[in-house]
Amino acid sequence: MKKEEFRAWLVNAGYRVGPINSLIANCSTICRCEGDIDEHYDEDECVELLRRLTYSRADERAGHPARHSIPINGDIYNGTASFRAALNRYIEFRNGGDREVRAVVQAAARRARPWPDWDMPADDECYQFAKATTKYLRFLSPKIIEAVVQNNEENRNMFCDYLNEAGIDPELYLWDKSSCCFPGIRRTAGSEEVSALRGHVRIAAIEDAIGIDDNDYPKHLWSFIFRGQQFGKFGPSGYSLAHLVDHKKDKNRMADEFVFSRGHEFQKPFYGLYSCPSNTVYTPTNLIRLTDFNGAIRNMLFRKAESLYKDVCNIVPPYAKVKKNEDPRWDLDEFEWAEPVGTLENLEAFLTDRQKKIKKMLEKIHQKS
Numbered sequence: 001m002k003k004e005e006f007r008a009w010l011v012n013a014g015y016r017v018g019p020i021n022s023l024i025a026n027c028s029t030i031c032r033c034e035g036d037i038d039e040h041y042d043e044d045e046c047v048e049l050l051r052r053l054t055y056s057r058a059d060e061r062a063g064h065p066a067r068h069s070i071p072i073n074g075d076i077y078n079g080t081a082s083f084r085a086a087l088n089r090y091i092e093f094r095n096g097g098d099r100e101v102r103a104v105v106q107a108a109a110r111r112a113r114p115w116p117d118w119d120m121p122a123d124d125e126c127y128q129f130a131k132a133t134t135k136y137l138r139f140l141s142p143k144i145i146e147a148v149v150q151n152n153e154e155n156r157n158m159f160c161d162y163l164n165e166a167g168i169d170p171e172l173y174l175w176d177k178s179s180c181c182f183p184g185i186r187r188t189a190g191s192e193e194v195s196a197l198r199g200h201v202r203i204a205a206i207e208d209a210i211g212i213d214d215n216d217y218p219k220h221l222w223s224f225i226f227r228g229q230q231f232g233k234f235g236p237s238g239y240s241l242a243h244l245v246d247h248k249k250d251k252n253r254m255a256d257e258f259v260f261s262r263g264h265e266f267q268k269p270f271y272g273l274y275s276c277p278s279n280t281v282y283t284p285t286n287l288i289r290l291t292d293f294n295g296a297i298r299n300m301l302f303r304k305a306e307s308l309y310k311d312v313c314n315i316v317p318p319y320a321k322v323k324k325n326e327d328p329r330w331d332l333d334e335f336e337w338a339e340p341v342g343t344l345e346n347l348e349a350f351l352t353d354r355q356k357k358i359k360k361m362l363e364k365i366h367q368k369s
Helices: 003-012 018-034 037-046 047-052 059-060 076-095 099-111 121-137 142-154 156-165 191-197 217-227 295-309 348-369
Strands: 184-188 211-213 239-243 258-260 280-284 320-322
Touching: 003 018, 003 076, 018 037, 018 047, 018 076, 018 191, 037 047, 047 076, 076 142, 076 191, 121 280, 121 295, 142 156, 142 217, 142 295, 142 348, 191 211, 211 217, 217 239, 217 280, 217 348, 295 320
Parallel strands: 184 211
Antiparallel strands: 239 280, 258 320
């Protein structure tokens, strides 16, 4: 790998120091695990290497392993995308990155035809799919949610103090009767935060959070409940954890999927939904996630969570209401549901562990300041 030449090219291209270091580190990792990039480039301009560094959301839903041999500690989709992006920059550098090359690419883009329009499943087909699938969904027992909410109330002052100190609106995590397990911790957003989480770059401040995570924290409670210890990068065989209500800023649908009271219009994502156990469900990996797409199915799942937990928590802030169902076919009683799962046996161990994790994260923040 032509590391120093690549660095100089990135500098001339206007990249900042942080992203430059991240791109070079990722390319070095590719070389170490997949063979020298220059050799791949000389052989086939990295076509085969790019194929191996392709991992789609469909692959993720199906639980497919990565095609490459790069160890990724966390989300395979985002991790693979970061390495592929770095490889694309290196290929651009090897191509010369000059005006002539860019002109050829841009001309090809102008000639490109649109994707074809393929048929989508009809509403009735989505309904039948939901009918066949709901019995496999696993929600946590309301008793577990209730215990988390009670512990949140006992520690509310402490949670709110450090959120306020960090300039974070506590309401984004700790609305009334919120089941948020890790107030102040949200999912990574964007490649820079992913790189920061992996230690490739530093971020001066994280917006609306004391810490970021790559989809481990929502699974800690589930792991303690069933295994007695924190999540260890693997879950129940054949199942994947899914979120119900959107918790990220990008493509957030809450403004359309909920009715907000006047004066409380949707402004920001409620990041606490990321680690709210009332907002998560385990779904079979070999089935498309019901939580992702069809609006009627999503609304039904919101209503199911609300019906399970309405006596012990608010699944969203109380000034946001799930839209009412007007179609009797989508009444909850029309579907077969599995019994909620889990007991309180290991809850105390989880609550102790979460205090330790939050304390450790706060100590790191105070050391930086």
